[in-house]
């Protein structure tokens with residue numbers, strides 16, 4: 001059976017909530033905070049979900065900085081990666097979920113199959129590093145302005161990608 005891990009970084013708990021909601025929807029998945037993640041956590045799993053909030057001026061959640069070099073150095077050929085990002089599209093309209101774009105950049109050349117791009121419909125922002133070819137590179141969430149949509153967004157996303165897991 002394929003093994004799934006969710007690795008996330010969260011400062012005030014929103015991305016942690018997203019990770020737990022995602023786990024509940026996926027059914028069988030391990031969840032790990034990125035500050036405790038190691039290269040083995042990438043090597044030992046087939047499906048890898050990576051989640052971050054965005055801080056500062058469009059930066060990764062702090063705990064991610066220690067793990068990004070490990071991600072970049074990993075050979076993830078044959079593995080499937082899906083990304084989720086948490087941000088605030090109203091207050092940070094020029095850098096909405098940029099952190100997810102940073103993780104995408106790190107994963108891009110690892111050989112992994114990246115799945116789970118989503119439409120920007122239903123969001124209102126100026127710019128995001130997480131938009132590539134007109135779509136978010138993963139699932140974008142906003143607990144500050146659209147908290148009530150998050151559970152449904154996670155559920156629809158999992159339904160859309162589960163055949164690829």
Ligand SMILES: Cc1cc2nc3c(=O)[nH]c(=O)nc-3n(C[C@H](O)[C@H](O)[C@H](O)COP(=O)(O)O)c2cc1C
Nearest residue numbers: 010011012013014015053054058087088092096097
């Ligand atoms: C100082 C500060 C800077 C932020 N910068 C951004 C940003 O650049 N882009 C964005 O989408 N959200 C930004 N946010 C919003 C957070 O990403 C958002 O509140 C998120 O839900 C926090 O998730 P966490 O609790 O998992 O860390 C910022 C929030 C704060 C307080």
